[in-house]
Amino acid sequence: MPVKISDKIRMMTGNEACAEGAIAAGCLFFGGYPITPSSEIAEYLSRRFPIIGGKFIQMEDEIGAMGSVIGAALTGMKAMTATSGPGFSLKQENIGYASMAEVPCVIIDVQRGGPSTGMPTLPAQMDVQQARWGTHGDRGVIALTASSAQETFEQTIHAFNLAERYMTPVVLLIDEITGHTTEKVTLPDYDSIERVDRKRPTEPPETYLPYKYTDDCIPTLAPFGTGYRYNVTGLCHNETGFPTNDPKEIERLILRLTEKIVKNRHEIINCKRTMLDDAEIAIFAYGSVARSARQAVLQLREEGIKAGLLEPTVLWPFPSEIVLKIAEQVDSFLVAEMNLGQMAREVELASKCKASIHRLNRVDGSPISPPQIVGKIKEVV
Amino acid sequence: MDRYEIRLSGSGGQGLILAGKILAEAVVIYDGRNAVQTQSYGPEARGGASKAEVVISDSDIDYPKAVELDLLLSLTQESCTKYICDLKKSGILIVDSGAVKDIPHGDYRIYEADISDLAVKEIGKAVVTNIVALGILTRIAGVASEEAVRKAILARVPKGTEEINKKAFDTGLRVGGELLAESKRS
Numbered sequence: 001m002p003v004k005i006s007d008k009i010r011m012m013t014g015n016e017a018c019a020e021g022a023i024a025a026g027c028l029f030f031g032g033y034p035i036t037p038s039s040e041i042a043e044y045l046s047r048r049f050p051i052i053g054g055k056f057i058q059m060e061d062e063i064g065a066m067g068s069v070i071g072a073a074l075t076g077m078k079a080m081t082a083t084s085g086p087g088f089s090l091k092q093e094n095i096g097y098a099s100m101a102e103v104p105c106v107i108i109d110v111q112r113g114g115p116s117t118g119m120p121t122l123p124a125q126m127d128v129q130q131a132r133w134g135t136h137g138d139r140g141v142i143a144l145t146a147s148s149a150q151e152t153f154e155q156t157i158h159a160f161n162l163a164e165r166y167m168t169p170v171v172l173l174i175d176e177i178t179g180h181t182t183e184k185v186t187l188p189d190y191d192s193i194e195r196v197d198r199k200r201p202t203e204p205p206e207t208y209l210p211y212k213y214t215d216d217c218i219p220t221l222a223p224f225g226t227g228y229r230y231n232v233t234g235l236c237h238n239e240t241g242f243p244t245n246d247p248k249e250i251e252r253l254i255l256r257l258t259e260k261i262v263k264n265r266h267e268i269i270n271c272k273r274t275m276l277d278d279a280e281i282a283i284f285a286y287g288s289v290a291r292s293a294r295q296a297v298l299q300l301r302e303e304g305i306k307a308g309l310l311e312p313t314v315l316w317p318f319p320s321e322i323v324l325k326i327a328e329q330v331d332s333f334l335v336a337e338m339n340l341g342q343m344a345r346e347v348e349l350a351s352k353c354k355a356s357i358h359r360l361n362r363v364d365g366s367p368i369s370p371p372q373i374v375g376k377i378k379e380v381v
Numbered sequence: 382m383d384r385y386e387i388r389l390s391g392s393g394g395q396g397l398i399l400a401g402k403i404l405a406e407a408v409v410i411y412d413g414r415n416a417v418q419t420q421s422y423g424p425e426a427r428g429g430a431s432k433a434e435v436v437i438s439d440s441d442i443d444y445p446k447a448v449e450l451d452l453l454l455s456l457t458q459e460s461c462t463k464y465i466c467d468l469k470k471s472g473i474l475i476v477d478s479g480a481v482k483d484i485p486h487g488d489y490r491i492y493e494a495d496i497s498d499l500a501v502k503e504i505g506k507a508v509v510t511n512i513v514a515l516g517i518l519t520r521i522a523g524v525a526s527e528e529a530v531r532k533a534i535l536a537r538v539p540k541g542t543e544e545i546n547k548k549a550f551d552t553g554l555r556v557g558g559e560l561l562a563e564s565k566r567s
Contacts, residue, residue, distance in 0.1 A: 011410060036424075121424055122421070177419065181445045183418070291445060292443070295443035370444050
């Protein structure tokens with residue numbers, strides 16, 4: 001367990017901060033299967049949950065773990081799992097189920113290199129498109145990221161709030177560096193934390209429709225065991241929750257699964273900006289790479305190069321409008337990421353040829369360092 | 382940039398990541414400065430190359446990894462050979478002389494001690510090699526106060542092992558002091 005300076009200031013790894021953030025968010029269920037580099041999240045909660053009245057279960061595998069999370073969430077609990085690439089692959093089937101059945105839950109993916117078992121102990125950002133498209137079918141997706149232990153704590157709480165607000169699984173993508181870096185975390189007063197709870201039905205069970213169409217596109221799922229009986233399925237369903245083959249009903253459902261995220265994107269999307277106002281070249285970086293980029297920007301500015309940093313803390317929905325605006329201002333973008341350009345393609349699409357897009361990619365299990373970014377920018381400018 | 386960068390390197394299972402965590406906790410919790418600790422190791426539980434890094438600063442630390450080392454500790458030949466290129470000019474190199482026979486030449490301040498042998502002979506347990514090394518490093522680097530590191534060790538180690546860890550740390554401090562005195566004479 002982390003060492004405390006006081007109750008509120010602690011030295012924690014990103015993984016420990018994530019687990020503590022889940023507790024702060026009101027999560028009381030963890031179903032998982034250990035995998036490096038995410039295992040410390042399970043370890044931490046397996047110690048804490050029995051003390052604070054939560055449930056921890058190590059399932060037979062990742063698919064079962066995701067199933068247990070969906071089951072717990074349907075009873076009204078805030079529920080989560082944590083994994084890494086290979087486990088994230090296995091969970092995709094049930095993540096799709098949670099999307100279709102609109103069950104709020106949180107999936108933490110502490111990224112390592114792939115494909116397959118790849119690099120168990122080394123960092124990567126190779127799962128960012130998997131978070132968007134990993135499960136089959138069209139649906140809206142919310143995926144967050146974080147670059148420090150402090151931010152991981154905050155984003156974990158945020159992930160639960162978004163899941164409850166939009167009735168959808170939410171993914172938090174960090175990477176081995178963030179998960180395993182020990183640094184100072186300042187914990188807020190837990191009574192002051194804003195917690196969102198899903199809507200509860202106001203009508204009696206006789207007239208209740210779990211998937212009723214409303215203006216905000218968000219269903220009201222009564223927690224199991226509160227007297228409301230309804231069907232939950234991965235099949236296309238109508239307002240009652242029972243399967244349907246009616247083309248109109250099917251289309252309405254599939255459009256709504258996307259629209260409930262797209263319509264509300266301005267409330268979900270968030271980016272941090274560093275020295276972008278007069279920037280001529282913008283770095284687009286997220287997760288642990290954003291830390292390198294921040295340091296690089298400071299150094300480049302000292303040398304008179306007008307660099308800035310756009311750091312999305314929400315990767316999906318993608319901040320297309322923000323990227324376009326910056327593309328109209330700067331000469332070029334540098335997209336730095338520990339994969340072969342998974343987000344660079346999104347930046348390219350969003351910037352509509354208004355700026356030239358350069359890439360800095362690393363897939364050898366090593367971090368992207370500030371000198372590397374500085375070097376690349378000097379090459380480009 | 383006011384960063385002090387330390388890398389503790391050796392093989393998996395030598396407790397270097399724990400030593401790094403203790404050092405970072407000492408700096409932040411008991412000395413009130415800023416530090417981050419990162420690690421890199423192989424998929425094996427024992428063996429394979431392992432390293433822990435601690436970056437110390439008085440301001441925010443963006444990039445958490447070491448780029449240009451102020452201090453390199455190497456408990457194996459492999460790690461010394463591999464990482465010496467990252468040590469800055471006039472940087473500090475501390476090696477376990479029982480394991481590192483081929484010490485790279487260069488503009489470094491080199492301190493040699495038979496660290497694992499000290500742990501076995503003076504404490505009676507090879508498992509405290511990391512804490513002996515931490516003592517040597519603390520005395521030679523002078524970036525964390527000895528009191529802070531001692532408190533951080535006691536806050537971290539398993540109950541019942543406080544005494545041998547204290548003894549291991551004191552042994553390290555003493556040997557570190559001797560090495561410093563020796564280098565001043567020469």
